[in-house]
Amino acid sequence: MAEWCADHLRNCEGWKSAGLELSTTSDENAKWLDACIRQLVSWSDCTSLGGFHTSIEKLVASDPEAIMARTFLVGLSGLGTEAAARNVEFAKKMDQLEIDAEKYGNAREKRHAKAAILWGRGKHHEAAIEWDKLLDDYPTDLIAVKFSHDAHFFNGNQIGKKNAIEKVIHKWNADLPCYSYLHGMYAFGLEECGIYDDAETQADRALQLNRFDCWASHAKAHVLEMNGRHKEGKEFMYKTEDDWRQGWMLASHNYWHTALFHIEYAEYESALGIFDREIANRFNKTNSLLDMVDASSLLWRLELEGVNVGRDRWRKIEHLSKFIDNHSIVFNDVHLGLAIYRQEDLETEKKLRNSLEKYSSLLSEDNAQISKTIGMPLYDGMLDFARCDYDTAAETMYPIRDKVVQIGGSHAQRDLFVQTLIQSCILSKDPKNWALTPELLVERETLKHDSLLGQRLADKFRALHPL
Template structure:
């Protein structure tokens, strides 16, 4: 009708469209009446109001947050809007606000599927691991196949250096991931691979996940490739930092054509940073320059307030670009002695995802002779995660560089003991 097919199964909707079009084409008096037959409900108006703050030149994430609080106050069982609100918070690096959202609606959703996974994530991002574990387990008691609750329980295991428990748990859950998006499928496997790396399991286990879970996903007709690259590059950077440079570059070479395709740029800030490292480390300097300049241009077009927030993202982008080229002194000059990747969460990354940039920084401190500062930050980090062998190995290098041979020996023994314990 009217030159186009209707894409609706509703007879009432089709009739209203017919009436509206007929009055419009004939300059009739019933145009408004036809439209108002389907007037928006209070809920629809509230959702539209919340979404409108995320669209166009007047886009304002803070306004969107405020409107989502209003929406969820009136419609607390709208878990789709809760999920959207939490995503806004994630890309603003605000787990505290994300937690407030879910706490606001929790009393009306005590028995609901998915709610406890949504509770667990901001809790773990705020360092409340015991509470996060309880929430994740409660979510799994309602639905053992809730991949977000599975993911968040793995986060807890990983942060507490229970690497063997994490890998065994996630592998037992993996049959339930078949229907997951490209991101969630490969991200859950990414966690398994990172736990293998952190526990210093054989590198073959890490590569098996990369080759058989990441690369096979790219072969699927409904794959969202950028979502796979995000997890793949995050894993390869960790391999590279741990001295597995050839293994990382072999796999980067297979991705290079895709990474130079500008269609995947600016999908995610985190992906852009990882692509920037990949391009510069593989000698694609012109492409890397183009991506870096494009990121700067994006930020310069933002309003003043957003530009100030995103300056740290640009600083980190410049640093990973130089790190890929092997210019460690320039990385140190850019990041300075007080860098903490957790201050860069506006790039849209969890603590675990962004931590790789701290690993870059630790390595840079050692390679630029900043042994005193390296010792200081590594000892502080080890107090939080004493069970991470890689941190002890970095500390061993820093001690050796600083002339503290006895302390270096102790750190080496600690790393070896942890690695042996995890491999049993």
Template sequence: MRRTASDRQGHTMSLTGTEAASHYDDALRELLFFRGEVATASQAVLAAAPRSPMGNALAAYLGLLGTEEKDATAAKEAFTGFAAGVRDEDLTPRERQHLAAAGSWLDGDIHRAGQLLGELTVAFPRDALALAVGHQIDFLTGDAARLRDRVGGALTAWPEDDPLYGNILGMYAFGLEESGHYTRSEEAGLAAVERDPRDVWGIHAVVHTYEMQGRFAQGIRFLDARTDDWASGNYLNVHNWWHYCLYALEAGDTGRPLEIYDAVLHHEESQGLAMELLDASALLWRLLLTGREAGARWTRLADAWAARQDPPYYAFNDVHAVMAYVGAGRTADAERLVADREAWLGRARPRLPNHAMTAAIGLPVCRALIAYGQGRYGQAVDLLAPIRYRLNTFGGSHAQRDAIQKTLLEAAIRAGRDDTARTLLSERIGLRPVCPYNWLAQARLADRLGESAKAAAARARAAEQAAAGAAALSG
């Protein structure tokens, strides 16, 4: 007998009884709150209904979302075994589309998976799994417009009394922020957090909005007021702590970020997950760019990246591994990674998205980081300047990619590329006039050019802005 059930949004689930459907709903909720319990709930779905199409699609997506190659390999093996026994007549059209999307991503075609999930969302706008996974794909591929519109196009189909509505609103807030709609993003993000204070993705969206507007003092206060809701017990806590560190750096405080680094971002008990190592590299690199020391942290972080022995899987991760190697003075390790990826490009299928990400963005950025670490600043500029408007195509957020933009600026200043540095600073100050880093960089450039009055004015502006953030940290 063919068993069917429905999820809480009323979608039919073939070969899935009511017990498994209940576990599936629990898993979706844990997924949207970024809690580790999603794995247990997902396993419970398959324990109750091993042939559940939606249960198997969910398990496949979970193996992919962390950008861990070993997890993706295990997920593909399990999914292939399941798919071999699937009959088309046992599936609904929605389930067929999910299985096609999961299969495409497992085969390395993340863009095709995102497209299939987008088509699915048009037909089934209240499919929370399609929205959540598609949203993360848009983030991993740096597609700001789809990050916004995938969720925005479905939002009015969701009744506001649906228990998941706040989470969907939080996703929309992040898409709005990455697209530059900061006022609307803040409104949507705060509304999501008001509905459920534990919505860490909604909190994350608001944090990004404040970051992009230079409202770092307000960001510190926002996070401090909600520490119990975001700072532990979820997969996003390390990343939100990283955002806290960025606020503190703007306030001129390097001690607090390093304390947070040691307690949360990377320490002896860290599991070496790519997403967490990425944040650790991104923080230490920002310290390096401003001449601040991180001590033995670089060595330990480089060791953690090396222990992973990552194959070519996600270019964004490769770049952050190279940051760690360069920061630790292990240029040979960085060059070996670059050489490995170059060799892979010669034998990999060109249609794979990571092939294009690596060739067009990943390798030039890696080479630029190595050049910067060796003091070849002009070469770093030459590598980064042509791709600076295309950095989004290898994933991440504006805030994350700003480490690369800052590398370009710092290299231009140090290489004496004064016209390039002036142009970059004019762009940055125009977009973020409240940013002590921008004004301090302006002061250094003015010093180079002998413009002492301009340098003094820029430093005074930086000090005034940093003081507001310092007051928030001490308050």
């Protein structure tokens, strides 16, 4: 599927002729850098290159001191939410890169290093600005394109995500590596800004150019969900499954989207089947926080629908204790807390909560400040719901509902919190919380049109609180 990645990999001269000169003199390093960013953008392995992880190993081995390669890896680790400044080894890598980039890097590499280090040290908004500035001067810089797109996603900046691609896409030639993938990225930015018709057009364009573009399939799934076209969405995901599932880094997430279409139709066994066959197994192979989020989110949504998913399914999301001090983005922490609590590992959940509270006092990191003002109340509210304290859950989450976007994620992902708040108000014993429900149902319907799940929530409210 991704064998095209190996075609015409750029050596040092190739990067230079593209206006993206590297300071390394190793043609092998230059080619492996090209191979890595192509596979990352396509979310897939190029088997003729040995796959993404092998390509990373060869990138490092080909020139361990190369500034742009090291910068790419620092950015990858930070934006992958697997490392942060509190990780001692990662902090050392950033410190040394900062020194070496200033001594040996060229002008573009210094700016890239600055952005990657800012992100790694928790200055997420400043990092996004730096990547966007790089795109002003180097619009075909694929590394800046990818990192800017991801940064805006984690920052909850929908407009930034759209605008960053919008300002460069017309400056690319169609024969440039990964050109088609820009249309999928643009589609997702447009969708998150509620510009659904244009988003679908861009997603379709990307898929016409490359049917294996799993990010474009993902963007189209978002459009179909937000527009209430659930039957069409389900059919689209199954029809194209053999295309997008080959993008292994995103396959679990696209299966998650497929399960959401089933949940809209109350097809719970089908959603559980996707969890059992695809999502749980993939997380235990990748141990990726993205896959953990999908697994936790799917089981929680099914429980909100009244489905008994069973403790054993929660326990399939394994080895979670190693993430409790990570705190790269609080979006992950909330999903982590839900999974650990549902596994009945109350001691580990308490450690996570205490660790998150301690981390939230760090004024030096953007995510720490967001964790303090939004993340902690959201975490507590979701756990209050898990403990069946619906009054407290409603009173804790309602005041922050318009600010939750700042923790990152997509509209579809954050709907988990919207659904939980609505259920909290419906199940609350306090009439003032009941009274909030109609407003919340309207807010959700305005964002997610023709939702069958939303209709079930409205029916539940009327059944429990008749006029």
